[in-house]
Amino acid sequence: MIRLSAAGCIVEDYSGERPSPSTMHRWASRGLHGVTLRTAYAGGCRRTTDEWIREFFAAVTAAKTGESISPPTSAKSRRQSAIDRAKAELADV
Template sequence: MSATLDLAAERFMTMAEATSLLPRLRAGRPVHPSTVARWALRGLRGRRLRSVRIGATLCTTATWLSEFIAEISPKSTKIEEISINRTAIDAKLAAKGLLPHSTEKRTPRVAKIATPKKLN
């Protein structure tokens, strides 16, 4: 890539700083800096987070991070489309007898826990 970077126009940040721009996930924990670095080095879903090395430090920008998130995000996340597809699928399965009728109550599944044997 022969494009020159305008250091005055972009604010470069380390991968650790970039994690502060991302929402907290899994049990409220932040995204780990090594995850963001992996997105830059190996990529995710065929896309790589743009980054530069400044000395030994891997850096990115907020613009590059938002472009990366937009590229890897699903294009259609409308709840209406998902529920319509689910309803159509359920109707087809019910027509083939693979789903219980909607009037029937489904029995909840109960996990069986093994009880330890008593020692004599």
């Protein structure tokens, strides 16, 4: 996880432009086109992840273009899906 105030460097990797820390905080609090950037408090600071930023951009793009996107799945639900698939394969053996 990275401090929200420093997350602009991740955005810069995608867009080529670094948003100001106030923009990052605005995306997390008010959002953009009805989508808010996911954050968590850790170590007394608001933080986000590379994955959450990618999900935010995908959701904003979908909101602007009118497309529907599937809700992001958590690592826990992806793991559970993998477990279920493995059990199904073992049941067939």
